Amino acid sequence: xxxxxxxxxxxxxxxxxxxxxxxxxxxxxxxxxxxxxxxxxxxxxxxxxxxxxxxxxxxxxxxxxxxxxxxxxxxxxxxxxxxxxxxxxxxxxxxxxxx
Amino acid sequence: xxxxxxxxxxxxxxxxxxxxxxxxxxxxxxxxxxxxxxxxxxxxxxxxxxxxxxxxxxxxxxxxxxxxxxxxxxxxxxxxxxxxxxxxxxxxxxxxxxxxxxxxxxxxxxxxxxxxxxxxxxxxxxxxxxxxxxxxxxxxxxxxxxxxxxxxxxxxxxxxxxxxxxxxxxxxxxxxxxxxxxxxxxxxxxxxxxxxxxxxxxxxxxxxxxxxxxxxxxxxxxxxxxxxxxxxxxxxxxxxxxxxxxxxxxxxxxxx
Amino acid sequence: xxxxxxxxxxxxxxxxxxxxxxxxxxxxxxxxxxxxxxxxxxxxxxxxxxxxxxxxxxxxxxxxxxxxxxxxxxxxxxxxxxxxxxxxxxxxxxxxxxxxxxxxxxxxxxxxxxxxxxxxxxxxxxxxxxxxxxxxxxxxxxxxxxxxxxxxxxxxxxxxxxxxxxxxxxxxxxxxxxxxxxxxxxxxxxxxxxxxxxxxxxxxxxxxxxxxxxxxxxxxxxxxxxxxxxxxxxxxxxxxxxxxxxxxxxxxxxxxxxxxxxxxxxxxxxxxxxxxxxxxxxxxxxxxxxxxxxxxxxxxxxxxxxxxxxxxxxxxxxxxxxxxxxxxxxxxxxxxxxxxxxxxxxxxxxxxxxxxxxxxxxxxxxxxxxxxxxxxxxxxxxxxxxxxxxxxxxxxxxxxxxxxxxxxxxxxxxxxxxxxxxxxxxxxxxxxxxxxxxxxxxxxxxxxxxxxxxxxxxxxxxxxxxxxxxxxxxxxxxxxxxxxxxxxxxxxxxxxxxxxxxxxxxxxxxxxxxxxxxxxxxxxxxxxxxxxxxxxxxxxxxxxxxxxxxxxxxxxxxxxxxxxxxxxxxxxxxxxxxxxxxxxxxxxxxxxxxxxxxxxxxxxxxxxxxxxxxxxxxxxxxxxxxxxx
Numbered sequence: 001x002x003x004x005x006x007x008x009x010x011x012x013x014x015x016x017x018x019x020x021x022x023x024x025x026x027x028x029x030x031x032x033x034x035x036x037x038x039x040x041x042x043x044x045x046x047x048x049x050x051x052x053x054x055x056x057x058x059x060x061x062x063x064x065x066x067x068x069x070x071x072x073x074x075x076x077x078x079x080x081x082x083x084x085x086x087x088x089x090x091x092x093x094x095x096x097x098x099x
Numbered sequence: 100x101x102x103x104x105x106x107x108x109x110x111x112x113x114x115x116x117x118x119x120x121x122x123x124x125x126x127x128x129x130x131x132x133x134x135x136x137x138x139x140x141x142x143x144x145x146x147x148x149x150x151x152x153x154x155x156x157x158x159x160x161x162x163x164x165x166x167x168x169x170x171x172x173x174x175x176x177x178x179x180x181x182x183x184x185x186x187x188x189x190x191x192x193x194x195x196x197x198x199x200x201x202x203x204x205x206x207x208x209x210x211x212x213x214x215x216x217x218x219x220x221x222x223x224x225x226x227x228x229x230x231x232x233x234x235x236x237x238x239x240x241x242x243x244x245x246x247x248x249x250x251x252x253x254x255x256x257x258x259x260x261x262x263x264x265x266x267x268x269x270x271x272x273x274x275x276x277x278x279x280x281x282x283x284x285x286x287x288x289x290x291x292x293x294x295x296x297x298x299x300x301x302x303x304x305x306x307x308x309x310x311x312x313x314x315x316x317x318x319x320x321x322x323x324x325x326x327x328x329x330x331x332x333x334x335x336x337x338x339x340x341x342x343x344x345x346x347x348x349x350x351x352x353x354x355x
Numbered sequence: 356x357x358x359x360x361x362x363x364x365x366x367x368x369x370x371x372x373x374x375x376x377x378x379x380x381x382x383x384x385x386x387x388x389x390x391x392x393x394x395x396x397x398x399x400x401x402x403x404x405x406x407x408x409x410x411x412x413x414x415x416x417x418x419x420x421x422x423x424x425x426x427x428x429x430x431x432x433x434x435x436x437x438x439x440x441x442x443x444x445x446x447x448x449x450x451x452x453x454x455x456x457x458x459x460x461x462x463x464x465x466x467x468x469x470x471x472x473x474x475x476x477x478x479x480x481x482x483x484x485x486x487x488x489x490x491x492x493x494x495x496x497x498x499x500x501x502x503x504x505x506x507x508x509x510x511x512x513x514x515x516x517x518x519x520x521x522x523x524x525x526x527x528x529x530x531x532x533x534x535x536x537x538x539x540x541x542x543x544x545x546x547x548x549x550x551x552x553x554x555x556x557x558x559x560x561x562x563x564x565x566x567x568x569x570x571x572x573x574x575x576x577x578x579x580x581x582x583x584x585x586x587x588x589x590x591x592x593x594x595x596x597x598x599x600x601x602x603x604x605x606x607x608x609x610x611x612x613x614x615x616x617x618x619x620x621x622x623x624x625x626x627x628x629x630x631x632x633x634x635x636x637x638x639x640x641x642x643x644x645x646x647x648x649x650x651x652x653x654x655x656x657x658x659x660x661x662x663x664x665x666x667x668x669x670x671x672x673x674x675x676x677x678x679x680x681x682x683x684x685x686x687x688x689x690x691x692x693x694x695x696x697x698x699x700x701x702x703x704x705x706x707x708x709x710x711x712x713x714x715x716x717x718x719x720x721x722x723x724x725x726x727x728x729x730x731x732x733x734x735x736x737x738x739x740x741x742x743x744x745x746x747x748x749x750x751x752x753x754x755x756x757x758x759x760x761x762x763x764x765x766x767x768x769x770x771x772x773x774x775x776x777x778x779x780x781x782x783x784x785x786x787x788x789x790x791x792x793x794x795x796x797x798x799x800x801x802x803x804x805x806x807x808x809x810x811x812x813x814x815x816x817x818x819x820x821x822x823x824x825x826x827x828x829x830x831x832x833x834x835x836x837x838x839x840x841x842x843x844x845x846x847x848x849x850x851x852x853x854x855x856x857x858x859x860x861x862x863x864x865x866x867x868x869x870x871x872x873x874x875x876x877x878x879x880x881x882x883x884x885x886x887x888x889x890x891x892x893x894x895x896x897x898x899x900x901x902x903x904x905x906x907x908x909x910x911x912x913x914x915x916x917x918x919x920x921x922x923x924x925x926x927x928x929x930x931x932x933x934x935x936x937x938x939x940x941x942x943x944x945x946x947x948x949x950x951x952x953x954x955x956x957x958x959x960x961x962x963x964x965x966x967x968x969x970x971x972x973x974x975x976x977x978x979x980x981x982x983x984x
Binding site (some may be wrong): 011047076 | 156199
């Protein structure tokens with residue numbers, strides 16, 4: 001087998017995550033799709049690390065995970081704050097930029 | 100030259116289609132909880148792929164941090180928010196779904212052809228040499244030497260994020276919280292005693308959680324001593340016969 | 356006694372007066388007129404001192420120059436603001452400041468009841484300063500400054516009563532028509548600079564031999580255009596009649612005695628150019644001859660006393676232009692006629708002002724009549740001016756006009772015969788229309804409106820008239836006594852060619868006097884011995900109607916210049932609205948339209964923005980895909 005197959009897999013997962021961000025309305029699901037995209041990115045980093053025989057890729061993936069964790073914490077806090085004030089977790093309801 | 104052994108190949112072809120299916124399932128299932136479970140599955144398969152590719156540390160971190168911490172956080176928030184109208188799969192913005200699917204198909208097709216077209220210029224080497232001193236030790240060597248500054252910065256970021264989340268989630272009271280005593284008095288001052296004990300807690304299969312409903316004995320019959328004599332005297336006791344298990348009336352509506 | 360360094364005060368005094376009175380404002384209302392008159396009188400006295408100083412010097416030393424400062428210095432081109440006082444300039448200086456001072460004095464009384472009298476006197480002083488600069492400049496560029504200055508003063512004074520829209524329009528008309536002439540002058544200066552590299556009178560005179568005749572002809576024609584504009588000559592004559600909208604002293608000073616003669620001054624000053632450009636010189640004569648007859652014909656039909664006098668002015672300047680166009684033989688006579696005309700025409704205008712003063716500002720001569728008895732001083736002074744203009748010996752006009760007619764006859768060939776006949780015909784008509792004015796105003800039966808009580812004007816008004824009348828009587832005799840003026844000016848001009856006297860001078864004199872008798876008799880027959888209607892008769896011949904309408908000069912201008920100009924403007928407006936505004940509005944509506952379209956992508960939904968990001972990423976990938984093909 002070819003290690004590139006992991007890259008194809010990562011591309012597919014990334015694309016699916018992107019579609020999910022656009023088509024789902026529940027803010028939490030959207031967030032999970034973003035996590036999916038980040039994970040797909042991590043998979044490519046790990047695969048490149050292996051192909052190059054170099055651990056730098058894994059370190060970057062590690063940093064990505066930490067950043068993703070930060071992002072999840074803050075993002076979910078924002079969702080909770082919005083939910084508390086608007087009683088809705090739909091991201092379409094938060095369309096105040098239009099007005 | 101990187102040789103991939105048969106077990107890994109088998110594992111890949113077994114898990115990769117499953118993970119893709121699970122990811123696609125995330126998009127089509129209605130309930131956010133189901134999406135979360137499918138995402139957890141994808142993350143676990145990814146952890147397996149990491150370990151298979153020699154990234155043992157990352158694989159473990161993936162399971163601990165993502166499936167363990169992050170996904171739990173998601174589920175907590177889901178519990179907080181609950182089932183929502185936004186879970187509906189009906190598209191409300193005209194044409195957006197088709198734009199998204201078309202663009203995604205094009206995007207995926209292009210990126211896959213681009214990967215196929217790309218050449219490395221040298222042969223893949225594998226991590227046998229890099230991991231010779233142990234994967235965790237190798238990553239630690241890098242983290243605490245070349246990447247020590249980003250490492251420190253990212254720790255600051257993590258703390259900031261935690262603080263930020265606390266600030267965002269913190270709810271400032273605008274009026275004094277009623278004391279327990281005041282709440283109890285308020286409950287009993289209402290017209291009916293039916294909800295004096297409050298509503299049943301979440302996850303409890305019960306129609307009532309109240310002082311005016313008799314407890315059921317192991318044989319299913321109501322226990323007369325379980326109810327205050329004062330209530331009986333006031334006539335505030337609900338007839339217990341309906342609560343007998345063998346004569347449960349399915350048409351009875353929940354009282355609010 | 357006086358030196359060249361005091362030349363600047365000739366201009367400086369009235370200029371200071373103008374600036375001072377305009378800047379100090381209403382505080383000077385009480386004494387501003389006296390101050391302005393003093394400034395003008397100071398200028399005149401200084402001019403007189405210069406005149407006596409000059410006469411005491413030898414002929415070749417008479418011209419003096421004062422350099423004030425370096426005005427323009429660009430590379431090798433250098434123009435100084437410098438003043439030149441020579442035999443020609445001093446004539447004008449005395450005329451301008453002398454007549455100007457008399458008219459200042461006259462105006463003190465005439466404008467006594469005008470609340471803006473101080474402003475009027477400031478403008479008068481401004482005019483005196485600009486006119487003196489015009490005649491004192493030592494180069495065409497300095498002359499040009501004065502030329503524009505008198506244009507400005509003329510504009511301000513014609514429109515002095517600008518509360519009446521018609522008067523404001525008249526001043527605008529004068530300004531615009533003068534502008535055409537000014538353009539000619541600026542072109543002349545440009546050509547002179549381009550071909551000769553100098554704009555000094557002296558420099559141009561020396562360069563005449565170096566440049567070809569075509570260049571000189573071009574300069575000459577441009578100078579002629581300038582002269583026709585300023586001096587109300589054909590074809591730029593139409594503004595002078597309307598310029599009578601200004602106060603009468605203005606008409607007397609600017610539109611009779613001084614400013615309108617600036618064209619004559621320009622041509623005489625540029626004699627070296629015209630002497631070397633026969634074509635231009637011929638054009639000068641033609642323009643003068645046409646205007647001479649043109650103005651005289653209009654003068655016969657006008658009932659408005661000021662407009663009749665204005666037409667007469669136009670005609671008399673036509674005489675001067677003819678004289679100036681006759682070459683070295685005529686320059687001095689043109690100047691002589693200019694000076695005598697300055698006296699008698701200014702006097703008559705002041706007389707007309709006096710009459711209007713007594714007749715409640717009525718200008719229609721058909722409502723006058725019989726004023727001889729009630730306004731004796733005005734009648735006498737006006738009458739002396741009248742005798743002077745029609746050329747009765749020994750009054751001033753007789754000498755000067757006679758000389759021009761004689762010179763015209765003697766210019767030789769067919770040109771001489773035609774010109775002589777035209778000037779003689781002009782003399783007949785002049786005698787006719789001036790007699791008409793005289794009869795209608797003073798000697799015929801009174802035709803006054805109800806409530807009009809004519810009276811003699813105060814002393815401040817009749818005194819200047821009397822002084823000018825004395826000038827009208829004596830000037831011609833003084834100038835011709837021993838060829839005084841001719842020999843005074845002779846050093847400035849090329850030597851007069853000797854020619855055969857086609858017509859002996861005595862014959863011309865007899866002819867001219869005969870012409871006057873014919874004209875006067877015809878007018879007396881028509882107006883003195885028949886009753887005159889107070890309302891102009893309407894069943895008159897086509898020629899009379901034409902003359903009343905200024906021979907269609909306004910119609911002509913409107914048809915030839917105004918209508919095409921308006922059409923051009925309207926065309927430009929359409930181009931402006933459709934093409935330029937269209938482009939501007941198009942860009943605007945394009946921005947608005949594209950904004951409205953793009954706005955629809957800004958739905959406020961995060962998901963649609965995410966979709967756009969996805970599409971953008973797709974485009975980027977497609978680009979990479981194409982590039983790495």
